[in-house]
Amino acid sequence: MPAIVIVGAQWGDEGKGKATDHLGSRVDYVVKFNGGNNAGHTVVIGDEKYALHLLPSGILTAGCTPVIGNGVVVDIDVLFQEIDGLEARGIDTGRLKVSANAHVIADYNRTLDKVTERFLGSRRIGTTGRGIGPTYADKMNRIGIRIQDLFDEKILTQKVEGALDLKGQILTKVYNRRAPSVDQTVEELLGHADRLAPYVCDTALLLGEALDRDEVVLLEAGQATLLDVDHGTYPFVTSSSATAGGACTGSGIPPTRIDQVIAIVKAYTTRVGEGPFPTELDDDKGEFLRKQGWEYGTTTGRPRRCGWFDTVIARYAARINGVTDFVLTKLDVLTGLEQVPVCVAYDVDGVRHDEMPVNQTDFHHAVPVYEYLPGWFEDISHCRTFEELPPAARDYVEYVEARSGARISVVGVGPEREQAVVRHPLR
Numbered sequence: 415m416p417a418i419v420i421v422g423a424q425w426g427d428e429g430k431g432k433a434t435d436h437l438g439s440r441v442d443y444v445v446k447f448n449g450g451n452n453a454g455h456t457v458v459i460g461d462e463k464y465a466l467h468l469l470p471s472g473i474l475t476a477g478c479t480p481v482i483g484n485g486v487v488v489d490i491d492v493l494f495q496e497i498d499g500l501e502a503r504g505i506d507t508g509r510l511k512v513s514a515n516a517h518v519i520a521d522y523n524r525t526l527d528k529v530t531e532r533f534l535g536s537r538r539i540g541t542t543g544r545g546i547g548p549t550y551a552d553k554m555n556r557i558g559i560r561i562q563d564l565f566d567e568k569i570l571t572q573k574v575e576g577a578l579d580l581k582g583q584i585l586t587k588v589y590n591r592r593a594p595s596v597d598q599t600v601e602e603l604l605g606h607a608d609r610l611a612p613y614v615c616d617t618a619l620l621l622g623e624a625l626d627r628d629e630v631v632l633l634e635a636g637q638a639t640l641l642d643v644d645h646g647t648y649p650f651v652t653s654s655s656a657t658a659g660g661a662c663t664g665s666g667i668p669p670t671r672i673d674q675v676i677a678i679v680k681a682y683t684t685r686v687g688e689g690p691f692p693t694e695l696d697d698d699k700g701e702f703l704r705k706q707g708w709e710y711g712t713t714t715g716r717p718r719r720c721g722w723f724d725t726v727i728a729r730y731a732a733r734i735n736g737v738t739d740f741v742l743t744k745l746d747v748l749t750g751l752e753q754v755p756v757c758v759a760y761d762v763d764g765v766r767h768d769e770m771p772v773n774q775t776d777f778h779h780a781v782p783v784y785e786y787l788p789g790w791f792e793d794i795s796h797c798r799t800f801e802e803l804p805p806a807a808r809d810y811v812e813y814v815e816a817r818s819g820a821r822i823s824v825v826g827v828g829p830e831r832e833q834a835v836v837r838h839p840l841r
Contacts, residue, residue, distance in 0.1 A: 485664020
């Protein structure tokens with residue numbers, strides 16, 4: 415059975431958790447393949463709201479095995495906080511599997527992340543300060559700590575010593591911060607080993623064997639296409655591969671086993687943190703979207719920057735990821751607007767760009783070219799078929815679909831599980 419990839423098509427917060435949950439009953443494994451606790455998924459089930467940061471959304475679906483893949487960086491304290499929080503609410507987390515090759519966020523990397531951002535001042539990236547970037551840097555510099563190292567005290571000590579030889583100097587001499595000791599860090603990490611052990615396995619083997627048994631494996635991205643370290647709005651990006659290509663390296667599943675890429679795109683656009691955002695609204699319309707959509711970060715609580723739908727970005731995401739299906743979320747948030755602008759191109763110094771500018775300076779100076787569609791005032795939260803949507807809402811969906819590079823298969827009309835219009839079954 416081929417695998418499915420779910421990615422974000424904008425700058426994150428598009429509603430990937432809900433889309434994963436929507437597929438949950440037909441999926442045997444849900445795999446988080448990149449990122450860490452620097453992003454969150456919010457899933458609403460009845461009257462219950464669950465905010466997940468490190469755990470895959472499949473943790474909420476009975477019979478589904480949630481997997482933290484090798485491409486993830488793991489803050490073990492956060493992992494157990496989430497597990498304890500869900501167990502206290504009656505959710506069984508015993509099915510969770512964690513890759514032995516996933517990297518661990520150490521205390522010194524959290525400290526480095528925070529002090530570096532402060533040091534950068536106006537040039538800051540806008541990280542969450544959770545140690546994600548420094549941990550990925552350690553991975554690339556081959557001084558990282560992996561989950562499997564927690565089960566060998568000698569190897570763990572050697573790795574911590576090697577990392578702190580450099581980082582201790584940086585913290586004390588550059589940032590005037592006290593570096594943690596080797597013993598302190600090793601003791602903290604070893605303290606998790608016994609509890610962590612039952613979850614740890616060779617997840618690439620586990621998933622490969624599942625696919626051989628014709629079971630369905632869903633690969634769930636953290637962050638989104640425009641935050642991908644290679645294909646996003648660099649340097650205002652995350653530190654991992656958040657596109658469909660990253661699903662392979664972050665899980666150990668080869669590209670030949672993937673046959674469907676589902677991209678989640680909000681009916682408008684949001685962004686958290688620094689960086690360019692052509693359709694951003696710094697007015698009452700932006701505040702309308704923020705309030706109606708409750709646009710505040712699941713992980714940080716930061717207000718999200720809001721703007722209109724951008725078809726240039728959607729086409730870019732479709733091309734980079736090989737999107738087969740879009741899920742358009744939060745269409746209900748646009749209810750009550752007399753007209754809805756849609757960005758169809760950019761103007762850069764009098765030159766029209768129908769595709770993403772290759773030059774980051776051009777993107778920073780891009781002015782959106784809008785076309786305007788009639789709005790609607792009817793409550794669409796109870797619609798379950800496309801025909802039940804008001805004509806203006808149907809026209810909006812069809813308009814952005816025609817300009818986004820792939821079909822829109824599902825339309826979200828509210829935050830709850832069942833509040834979705836299915837135009838084409840996802841599986």
